[in-house]
Amino acid sequence: MELIQQLVNGISLGSIYALIALGYTMVYGIVKLINFAHGDVFMVGSFVGFYSITVLDLSFIPALLISMIVCAIFGVLIERIAYKPLRNATRIAALITAIGVSLLIENGLIYIRGAQPEAYPNDVLPMDKLDILGVSISSQSILILSVSIILMIILQFVVHKTKIGKAMRAVSFDSEAATLMGINVNNTISATFAIGSALAGAAGVIFGIYYIKIEPLMGVLPGLKAFVAAVLGGIGIIPGAMVGGLLLGVIEALVSAAGYSLWRDGVAFIVLILILIFLPQGLFGKNKREKV
Amino acid sequence: MLKIEDINVYYGNIQALKGVTMEINEGEIVTLIGANGAGKSTLLKTISGLLKPKQGKVLFEEGSIGGKAAQSIVKMGISHVPEGRRVFANMTVAENLELGAYLRKDKEGIKKDMEKVYELFPRLLERIKQQAGTLSGGEQQMLAMGRALMAKPRLLLLDEPSMGLAPLLVKQIFNIIQEISEAGTTILLVEQNANLALSIADRAYVVETGRIVLSGNADELTSSEEIKMAYLGGH
Numbered sequence: 001m002e003l004i005q006q007l008v009n010g011i012s013l014g015s016i017y018a019l020i021a022l023g024y025t026m027v028y029g030i031v032k033l034i035n036f037a038h039g040d041v042f043m044v045g046s047f048v049g050f051y052s053i054t055v056l057d058l059s060f061i062p063a064l065l066i067s068m069i070v071c072a073i074f075g076v077l078i079e080r081i082a083y084k085p086l087r088n089a090t091r092i093a094a095l096i097t098a099i100g101v102s103l104l105i106e107n108g109l110i111y112i113r114g115a116q117p118e119a120y121p122n123d124v125l126p127m128d129k130l131d132i133l134g135v136s137i138s139s140q141s142i143l144i145l146s147v148s149i150i151l152m153i154i155l156q157f158v159v160h161k162t163k164i165g166k167a168m169r170a171v172s173f174d175s176e177a178a179t180l181m182g183i184n185v186n187n188t189i190s191a192t193f194a195i196g197s198a199l200a201g202a203a204g205v206i207f208g209i210y211y212i213k214i215e216p217l218m219g220v221l222p223g224l225k226a227f228v229a230a231v232l233g234g235i236g237i238i239p240g241a242m243v244g245g246l247l248l249g250v251i252e253a254l255v256s257a258a259g260y261s262l263w264r265d266g267v268a269f270i271v272l273i274l275i276l277i278f279l280p281q282g283l284f285g286k287n288k289r290e291k292v
Numbered sequence: 293m294l295k296i297e298d299i300n301v302y303y304g305n306i307q308a309l310k311g312v313t314m315e316i317n318e319g320e321i322v323t324l325i326g327a328n329g330a331g332k333s334t335l336l337k338t339i340s341g342l343l344k345p346k347q348g349k350v351l352f353e354e355g356s357i358g359g360k361a362a363q364s365i366v367k368m369g370i371s372h373v374p375e376g377r378r379v380f381a382n383m384t385v386a387e388n389l390e391l392g393a394y395l396r397k398d399k400e401g402i403k404k405d406m407e408k409v410y411e412l413f414p415r416l417l418e419r420i421k422q423q424a425g426t427l428s429g430g431e432q433q434m435l436a437m438g439r440a441l442m443a444k445p446r447l448l449l450l451d452e453p454s455m456g457l458a459p460l461l462v463k464q465i466f467n468i469i470q471e472i473s474e475a476g477t478t479i480l481l482v483e484q485n486a487n488l489a490l491s492i493a494d495r496a497y498v499v500e501t502g503r504i505v506l507s508g509n510a511d512e513l514t515s516s517e518e519i520k521m522a523y524l525g526g527h
């Protein structure tokens with residue numbers, strides 16, 4: 001039974017990784033950039049949620065929505081100000097810029113409000129223990145998981161059924177051909193940053209509710225792990241990020257359950273190394289697609 | 293309909309078009325022939341806005357389009373079927389066609405035009421849900437043309453539609469080009485297969501290393517010794 005509880009924990013944690021990984025993978029898919037500031041957008045989302053709940057006295061859903069909207073705008077600003085001018089620069093220039101943006105956000109926030117941590121109030125979501133087939137699971141885990149799943153379903157709908165989603169897929173496959181359809185590539189890239197950042201914002205609020213403690217450097221480790229999750233699923237592939245995130249969460253939980261909880265952070269990077277050696281295109285990746 | 297006046301186009305420091313002047317009248321099929329690397333695709337890309345001319349004018353129906361963004365040129369009625377088809381391989385046939393109509397808002401009209409495309413290319417109708425990347429080369433060419441038609445262009449730019457296709461299919465594609473033309477769309481056709489291109493064209497331009505070296509009515513050029521030697525296999 002202990003094992004099943006650990007699995008549930010792993011899936012909850014994994015759904016947070018998945019939400020962050022989606023932003024990494026969508027942005028990579030469209031501009032071929034590893035946006036290392038993405039973990040910090042997650043952190044900002046967590047703080048926006050915190051202030052919405054404590055200062056504005058809002059409940060979970062409105063706080064989640066505000067955090068998503070603020071992060072969407074924030075993500076678009078980052079793209080327009082920092083990345084867009086480098087669209088035709090070398091990849092390494094863009095990557096270094098992303099790391100710079102990340103440091104700027106972290107230290108900017110520390111400058112504004114200090115480095116001290118905050119604690120999410122523990123009554124944001126009901127904390128009942130539900131007894132399911134002899135396993136006790138907190139209602140919080142279930143709510144968190146449902147919210148993540150709903151967000152991923154909405155994302156799938158947006159990407160596959162809406163005009164902007166089709167434009168995103170077209171631009172990420174062949175941006176010049178997309179231009180010839182009349183698609184505005186700049187706006188489409190902005191929309192991608194907006195959606196990916198909104199998901200990171202949601203992940204930030206969910207993380208705060210689940211793990212209570214938040215601080216300005218909290219985005220670094222989950223950001224890196226979500227990046228591993230994206231690579232695990234196949235970078236650039238949306239379902240890959242979902243599965244990669246969940247899988248990584250479960251692996252970590254199982255490592256903890258096996259008594260190696262000190263190793264749980266290391267495991268993600270062992271997974272990364274193994275993937276890069278044995279399956280560099282990721283679980284869902286096809287062999288390099290060729291353009292004829 | 294389209295007037296190009298003395299344009300120079302560069303890739304970085306390399307000049308790909310040198311003082312090109314040409315004209316296309318409404319309803320015509322005009323073909324552009326020339327060897328590999330002559331600058332044919334570059335000219336089409338300049339018309340559709342993927343490249344900007346450094347000097348010279350591109351006029352479409354009297355308005356200048358020579359520095360406009362590609363997406364506004366599509367909106368004005370010029371569609372470009374690029375070399376190598378460039379279909380969205382990760383999407384279905386139907387989704388590719390929908391993307392062709394990206395700028396249109398008239399749902400009814402889009403539906404009608406999609407039916408027209410399926411009439412023109414029945415093979416696409418059979419493969420409506422198939423991923424474009426799994427289509428054969430010929431089917432991809434049909435899809436790329438259908439996709440461009442979905443924008444309801446008045447001027448259609450076709451870059452080597454016969455590339456890599458079996459002779460029978462080439463003939464079919466050329467028949468369809470004629471049908472499209474008869475339905476009222478003006479066509480600028482780039483072809484390696486000069487014989488075939490001249491057989492359906494009204495007029496032709498010959499491009500060599502970035503310059504127009506010869507132009508005239510298609511039948512005149514077909515019988516010209518110079519063209520015969522250089523592009524029609526010498527007989």
Ligand SMILES: Nc1ncnc2c1ncn2[C@@H]1O[C@H](COP(=O)(O)OP(=O)(O)OP(=O)(O)O)[C@@H](O)[C@H]1O
Pocket residue numbers: 303306308326327328329330331332333334335375484
């Ligand atoms: N992206 C590019 N960067 C630099 N030079 C280019 C680029 N694209 C084309 N060129 C050069 O411009 C010239 C014209 O190329 P273009 O593609 O227009 O030729 P083309 O007539 O279409 O040839 P083909 O029949 O082989 O398609 C060539 O010398 C080519 O090498």
Ligand SMILES: [Mg+2]
Pocket residue numbers: 332333334375451
């Ligand atoms: Mg060419």
